[in-house]
Amino acid sequence: MLSGWGRLPLPGRQVLGEDLERVARGMPLTRGLGRSYGDSALPPPGEARVAGSRLADRILSFDPDSCVLRAEAGFSLGELNRIFWPRRFSSPVLTGTQHVTLGGMVAADVHGKNHHRDGTIGSHVRRLKMLLADGRVVECSRESHQDLFLATLGGMGLTGHILEVELVLQRIPSPWIWSEAERMGGLDRFLAGLEQSAAEWPFTVGWVDCLATGRHRGRGLLIRGRWAEPSEAPSEPPAPRKRLVIPVELPSWVLNRLSARTFNLLYYRKQLRRRTSGIAHPESFFHPLDVLIGWNKIYGPRGFTQYACVIPETDGTAGVRRFLGLLTSLGVASFLCVLKDFGGEGEGMLSFPKPGMSLSLDIPVRGNIREMIARLDDCVIDCGGRIYLAKDAFTSAESFRAMEPRLKAWQEVRRRWDPDGRLASAQSIRLLEDRR
Amino acid sequence: MKVAFLGATRGMGRALARRMAERGDALFLLGRQAEELERSARDLEVRAGQGEVGTALCDLEQPETFGPALTAAEGALGGVDAVVVTAGMFASQEELEAEPARALRLLEINFSRTVAFCEEARRRLLRRGGGRLCVFSSVAGDRGRKPVAIYGASKAGLSRYLEALDHRFRDQGLITVCVKPGFVKTSMTAGLDPPPFAGEPDAVAKTVLRAIDRGRPVVYAPPIWRWIMLVIRLMPRFVMRRVGF
Numbered sequence A: 001m002l003s004g005w006g007r008l009p010l011p012g013r014q015v016l017g018e019d020l021e022r023v024a025r026g027m028p029l030t031r032g033l034g035r036s037y038g039d040s041a042l043p044p045p046g047e048a049r050v051a052g053s054r055l056a057d058r059i060l061s062f063d064p065d066s067c068v069l070r071a072e073a074g075f076s077l078g079e080l081n082r083i084f085w086p087r088r089f090s091s092p093v094l095t096g097t098q099h100v101t102l103g104g105m106v107a108a109d110v111h112g113k114n115h116h117r118d119g120t121i122g123s124h125v126r127r128l129k130m131l132l133a134d135g136r137v138v139e140c141s142r143e144s145h146q147d148l149f150l151a152t153l154g155g156m157g158l159t160g161h162i163l164e165v166e167l168v169l170q171r172i173p174s175p176w177i178w179s180e181a182e183r184m185g186g187l188d189r190f191l192a193g194l195e196q197s198a199a200e201w202p203f204t205v206g207w208v209d210c211l212a213t214g215r216h217r218g219r220g221l222l223i224r225g226r227w228a229e230p231s232e233a234p235s236e237p238p239a240p241r242k243r244l245v246i247p248v249e250l251p252s253w254v255l256n257r258l259s260a261r262t263f264n265l266l267y268y269r270k271q272l273r274r275r276t277s278g279i280a281h282p283e284s285f286f287h288p289l290d291v292l293i294g295w296n297k298i299y300g301p302r303g304f305t306q307y308a309c310v311i312p313e314t315d316g317t318a319g320v321r322r323f324l325g326l327l328t329s330l331g332v333a334s335f336l337c338v339l340k341d342f343g344g345e346g347e348g349m350l351s352f353p354k355p356g357m358s359l360s361l362d363i364p365v366r367g368n369i370r371e372m373i374a375r376l377d378d379c380v381i382d383c384g385g386r387i388y389l390a391k392d393a394f395t396s397a398e399s400f401r402a403m404e405p406r407l408k409a410w411q412e413v414r415r416r417w418d419p420d421g422r423l424a425s426a427q428s429i430r431l432l433e434d435r436r
Numbered sequence B: 001m002k003v004a005f006l007g008a009t010r011g012m013g014r015a016l017a018r019r020m021a022e023r024g025d026a027l028f029l030l031g032r033q034a035e036e037l038e039r040s041a042r043d044l045e046v047r048a049g050q051g052e053v054g055t056a057l058c059d060l061e062q063p064e065t066f067g068p069a070l071t072a073a074e075g076a077l078g079g080v081d082a083v084v085v086t087a088g089m090f091a092s093q094e095e096l097e098a099e100p101a102r103a104l105r106l107l108e109i110n111f112s113r114t115v116a117f118c119e120e121a122r123r124r125l126l127r128r129g130g131g132r133l134c135v136f137s138s139v140a141g142d143r144g145r146k147p148v149a150i151y152g153a154s155k156a157g158l159s160r161y162l163e164a165l166d167h168r169f170r171d172q173g174l175i176t177v178c179v180k181p182g183f184v185k186t187s188m189t190a191g192l193d194p195p196p197f198a199g200e201p202d203a204v205a206k207t208v209l210r211a212i213d214r215g216r217p218v219v220y221a222p223p224i225w226r227w228i229m230l231v232i233r234l235m236p237r238f239v240m241r242r243v244g245f
């Protein structure tokens, strides 16, 4: 059995090897570290195996002048951080966990707390080396096979196997972060706060208590940060943080509305002062949950899903307000909900971000999960938004079509490079209605 | 430390070479595929952030490559303090029983050729007044067991040789470290179901590096396998004949 981060298993096995080109040949899909939540990295029904990239993890070159790093697709963000932060380079995009591979980051065209300023990872990728469905190996970029390149950014592994990635790193003044956290009493203040901070800060994000209602609806913490100047930062590079392992699966009832509410309240109140600031460890700032190894086990045997969507701010905050209202009426027992304002839409033909407000929240899987997701999808469609494929597990093909006018153009490119439909995932069968 | 490394392209060797490079050891890679060696050398250079990592072809199946490869390493590093061998071959007992030619090849690679390579390395290290020779054997050599009759035999022979080497030359300054990995999740074992206590290559690398530094003659990695193998070694024959492992 194989599963995504949400621990919803499907039959399948991953084949691992240092030589990804050999391992992926003839496979329907390549998987990275399995940090997508749903079924994006799982084999389509009827196929037992996918390729696993994580042993293909070598750095191939790095030029400190141009900042260009070339590495095999299984090289992880965690390793990149560990090796390059002390040398004052950083990945231009840092996701909420560092246990992701370069291939997975490109395939999902990931975004981070700096999306409003720096866009998705795709805008910092120069070239990709890919194994195509027909067995050919090609290099693609904005200059050569541009259609393949742009369909692969955010293409969830369905256009070919990414073997190597060329990424432009960013120079940083120090490997430490200067961060500020401010308590926000309600949604309007929160959204205004995000907008103001975006102008001055490279990294911003909000944690919202989505169980709070009435006057408190939308209360939470606004977090902003920037790389610290050498004069502010400790002189030594940040040491690896101590980690805690969640050894066993907790029973599913542990996570209910009451425990979620308590947690959210504690989180909101954890800082006494309205505003705090100081030097932060880059891992606690960018990858706070990584100290808890295997935290997905707290959701118990039934697993969980993450609902991540973006809602355009065409009519101000009305869409976000409506979405939060719907969460309350559906009785979703969620820990914190992450709020992030997006900048422009990137080049990836199927990438998630577009201007607006994104919301992501973890939802424990219960009997009515499909209806619940369908209701949320309807709200997103009405607001002109869309969902994030790297998190999705339950959206229907019909809803997805309704929120993705770009799907047809992307499918055309995909078919050009895989005319026989050899590449597929469990997600592409469910959501894109691939036929095999 | 100046290290000549046979087997750094994949698996535990890759992990160990990375730890060495990152702490500042100078490395020279030996192996059988030029392109793989080059790619691994670049990886190690970027990780080390300084220095060059050279390579030379050396195939355990071609003993005539041993001498020239070690000479190249000595030349590039300006003398070698340590030689590490992680190279080896694995195949299941069923495969080896079905294909005698493959069984013979495995016995040669893991035992006679590895011993021949170690002899070449030993002579050179002793000529400089000693050094460290670290070779990967296996827990499979500790006891005759059903699923690893042939592979286990090759590693049993290797372990004995390494033990004797340590007895024979330690007072001349040659420290021999015999590594006995338990089940480790590398591509060598990717087709098998991992048992409990399966280890990760990087954790093994950490354990092994400490053992090399301290000059320990035998090291089990992950360390728990030392106790597991103690129990297995104590099991009476009639029990071993019954059980499946």
Ligand SMILES: Cc1cc2nc3c(=O)[nH]c(=O)nc-3n(C[C@H](O)[C@H](O)[C@H](O)COP(=O)(O)OP(=O)(O)OC[C@H]3O[C@@H](n4cnc5c(N)ncnc54)[C@H](O)[C@@H]3O)c2cc1C
Pocket: A005, A029, A030, A031, A032, A033, A034, A035, A036, A037, A040, A041, A053, A073, A074, A094, A095, A096, A097, A099, A100, A101, A102, A103, A104, A105, A107, A108, A109, A110, A111, A112, A113, A156, A157, A158, A160, A161, A162, A163, A289, A390, A391, A425
């Ligand atoms: C705690 C947590 C926080 C997160 N935070 C963020 C965040 O802040 N921003 C964000 O954008 N995402 C975030 N994510 C999602 C995550 O970044 C993506 O799901 C990413 O794709 C995971 O990478 P992976 O290596 O684990 O890939 P997998 O999950 O293994 O695969 C994901 C997709 O990429 C494809 N893929 C992987 N490798 C290759 C390859 N070599 N060639 C072709 N296709 C490939 C797979 O087929 C699959 O479709 C988060 C996830 C978690 C668990």
Ligand SMILES: NC(=O)c1ccc[n+]([C@@H]2O[C@H](COP(=O)([O-])OP(=O)(O)OC[C@H]3O[C@@H](n4cnc5c(N)ncnc54)[C@H](OP(=O)(O)O)[C@@H]3O)[C@@H](O)[C@H]2O)c1
Pocket: B006, B007, B008, B009, B010, B011, B012, B013, B031, B032, B033, B036, B058, B059, B060, B061, B086, B087, B088, B089, B090, B109, B136, B137, B138, B139, B140, B180, B181, B182, B183, B184, B185, B186, B187, B188, B189
């Ligand atoms: N994995 C385990 O669970 C386990 C358990 C006990 C013992 N061991 C032993 O530990 C050692 C390392 O295992 P591993 O799992 O890390 O192995 P691995 O991932 O398969 O790596 C083997 C390495 O040996 C090299 N090699 C193979 N045959 C060679 C030859 N004829 N000449 C030169 N180099 C050769 C390979 O080079 P190429 O890149 O050219 O292929 C590769 O670098 C082996 O000796 C193995 O028997 C492993």
